[in-house]
Amino acid sequence: MAVERFEEHRDLLTGVAYRILGSVTDAEDVVQEAWLRWSGVDVSRVEDDRAYLVKVVTRLAVDRLRRVKARREAYVGSWLPELIVTPDVAEHAELADSVELALLVVLETLSPLERAVFVLREAFGMPYAEIGEMIERSEAATRQLARRGREHVQEGRPRFEVDRGVRRRLTERFAEAAVGGDLGALTAMLAEDASLVSDGGGKAKAPLRIITGARRVARFLSSIASGDRPRTFMESIGAEPVSGFGVEIAEVNGGPAVLVTAEGRPVSVFSLVVEDGLIRTIFLVTNPEKLSHL
Incomplete structure (x- = not known):
């Protein structure tokens, strides 16, 4: 029972x-x-x-x-959340939004209590009094935690909501340009102050520092890919072995992402933050421990 x-x-x-x-x-x-x-x-x-x-x-x-x-x-390089597949985004859009990679990254800036209150209130709609009992705080204190959490999240999240269809089409174009090493196409898709945040965790190849600026990001992406030799792309992102290489669009953490596989095994994921029709941030995860649930 x-x-x-x-x-x-x-x-x-x-x-x-x-x-x-x-x-x-x-x-x-x-x-x-x-x-x-x-x-x-x-x-x-x-x-x-x-x-x-x-x-x-x-x-x-x-x-x-x-x-x-x-x-x-003390993590090696940037720490990004562990990724999950979210296949039923259309049916559970609100809950899918609450696992968006960009949101989870912002939540890392909150205190543990602020994060718990934000999750319970915004994702699951629980009453403040009930949340307060769970975290052993008064309802007034819980509301204050919720307010601080929302303010931090609003400061760190993208300014505009992006249509899922638009984001998917841009992700598809990005995948094509990245695999082909098309520097011009990549640069045109990126906001001037675009950044690439990567997580290899010291277990796979990835830049240890954030790459900023459209040109620098585009050059990095084009340097790890070649239309003539796609295996160069796989080698550069730490895929071993490189045979059976594949690239597809998958629903990861509530949004479309570029999933790179080798012999059916996930080896990297590119997740895009889009604003005003341009890519503002690229999250690149190559740490195999962060990909195991895909």
């Missing part, structure tokens, strides 16, 4: 933990720890399974986030 009651909420619990932590692996560990705690209580006395379990997971996730923040500060 306890197992069935827990499993009924597992997807929700994993979703809450992932949005707070930005890591599937950490989220799964938190949910497993929540299960161990659930299995040790008299569940017949629990009136609201969902509220009880979300509270447990939220507190565990906040505690874990406080611990892992120090590790992320």
Whole structure:
């Protein structure tokens, strides 16, 4: 009975933990720890399974986030969230938006409590009083945390909403130009102050520093690809082996992304932030640990 009651909420619990932590692996560990705690209580006395379990997971996730923040500060290169596939974007657009890579990157700038409140309120629509009980804060203090979190997110997110169809078409054009090493086409797609943020984690090839400026970003992208020798592209982004190379558009973290594979294995993902019809930011993930859930 306890197992069935827990499993009924597992997807929700994993979703809450992932949005707070930005890591599937950490989220799964938190949910497993929540299960161990659930299995040790008299569940017949629990009136609201969902509220009880979300509270447990939220507190565990906040505690874990406080611990892992120090590790992320010592990370090799830029730290980007672990990626997930989101196939049902059209049916669950609001929840898909809450796992957008650009949003998760901004959430890294929040305190653990601000992030938890933002996730529970904005992604799952929970009342302030209920959230306050989960994080052991008054409703007034919870509202203040939510306000600060929203302000930070609004400052860091793209200024305009982009039609999903427009973003997908631009992603397709970007993939074609990047694989072909078309410097002119790449430059034309990029905003003047465009940047490329890459995460290899010291486990795969990737620039350790952020590349800024349309020309510099375009030159980097064109240098790692060649229309005549596509394997050059694979080698440059750390793909081993390079046989069976493929490039496709996939729905990753709520939006279209360029997924590069070798023999069916994901080796890199390019996710684009689009503003005013131009690419403002490119997130490049090559760390194999961040791609394992694709």
